Amino acid sequence: MPPLSPNEAADALRDISKTELRSAKAYGYRMTSPHLFLWGAIWLAEYAGFYFDPHKSWLFSALSLVGLVGSFIIGWWMKGSRGTYTSWRYFATVVLAFLFVTALFAIIPPTTAKQMGAFFPLLVALLYCLMGIWGNALRMGVTGLALGTITLVGYFYFPATFMLWMAIAGGGALMLGGLWMRSV
Amino acid sequence: MDQPDPAIHQTVRLKIMAALKALPQGEAIEFVRLKALVGATEGNLGAHIGNLESAGYVDVEKDFVGKRPRTRIRLNKKGRRALEDYVAYLRDIIDMPNAG
Numbered sequence: 001m002p003p004l005s006p007n008e009a010a011d012a013l014r015d016i017s018k019t020e021l022r023s024a025k026a027y028g029y030r031m032t033s034p035h036l037f038l039w040g041a042i043w044l045a046e047y048a049g050f051y052f053d054p055h056k057s058w059l060f061s062a063l064s065l066v067g068l069v070g071s072f073i074i075g076w077w078m079k080g081s082r083g084t085y086t087s088w089r090y091f092a093t094v095v096l097a098f099l100f101v102t103a104l105f106a107i108i109p110p111t112t113a114k115q116m117g118a119f120f121p122l123l124v125a126l127l128y129c130l131m132g133i134w135g136n137a138l139r140m141g142v143t144g145l146a147l148g149t150i151t152l153v154g155y156f157y158f159p160a161t162f163m164l165w166m167a168i169a170g171g172g173a174l175m176l177g178g179l180w181m182r183s184v
Numbered sequence: 185m186d187q188p189d190p191a192i193h194q195t196v197r198l199k200i201m202a203a204l205k206a207l208p209q210g211e212a213i214e215f216v217r218l219k220a221l222v223g224a225t226e227g228n229l230g231a232h233i234g235n236l237e238s239a240g241y242v243d244v245e246k247d248f249v250g251k252r253p254r255t256r257i258r259l260n261k262k263g264r265r266a267l268e269d270y271v272a273y274l275r276d277i278i279d280m281p282n283a284g
């Protein structure tokens with residue numbers, strides 16, 4: 001077997017690095033996809049429920065709890081496929097997000113349901129954009145950008161039907177994002 | 185390592201190993217997904233996976249999801265070590281004093 005030249009060795013190392021990066025990214029998308037589907041459905045139910053019956057605001061908390069439990073179950077199910085899914089990270093993220101939102105609302109309390117309804121999608125959109133930028137994950141970033149744009153468009157241009165807009169466009173964007181990531 | 189490992193020293197097999205190494209340890213990937221990542225044809229990929237399996241570097245699992253057959257491939261410890269050795273071999277070539 002003829003020895004490799006330094007250039008050939010460098011090409012091979014570049015190939016390895018590129019393939020590893022592509023594989024890791026595709027794996028990340030596959031892990032994220034079911035969570036996006038789940039939360040898309042939860043948002044759809046939450047916002048539509050609130051639009052049709054604004055007195056049932058408890059629906060938001062109840063369905064969010066269902067979403068959290070569902071995400072834990074998805075995490076465990078993925079761990080079952082021998083992966084090293086670290087559900088403690090997910091748990092820590094949820095706790096940190098909860099503490100952040102509690103502190104923020106103590107300082108700047110939202111005055112309307114619409115503000116509340118726009119705040120959480122914007123927060124999620126920011127997180128997805130950051131994950132996209134730092135994780136070099138284009139699809140994650142695009143999903144975050146779409147979600148943020150949808151939220152702002154709904155908030156400023158469709159104030160009367162904002163909740164319904166978020167149910168269909170916001171929930172739909174999450175589900176479409178999940179579908180897109182699954183296709184990798 | 186004086187000579188490159190012949191089981192890995194081939195473009196498609198190297199990409200297969202790299203794609204598998206990027207997964208968390210013990211995690212398997214479906215054949216169709218690996219095909220997309222590596223950019224090989226079905227027959228070509230199957231043959232190279234066979235070679236890597238014979239070398240003892242990957243484990244292949246075949247089962248059914250409903251009525252659909254599914255093939256999953258996983259890099260084992262020996263394979264992971266072999267790829268690390270191969271990468272070290274490549275780095276040695278580049279770092280040789282008269283390289284470049």
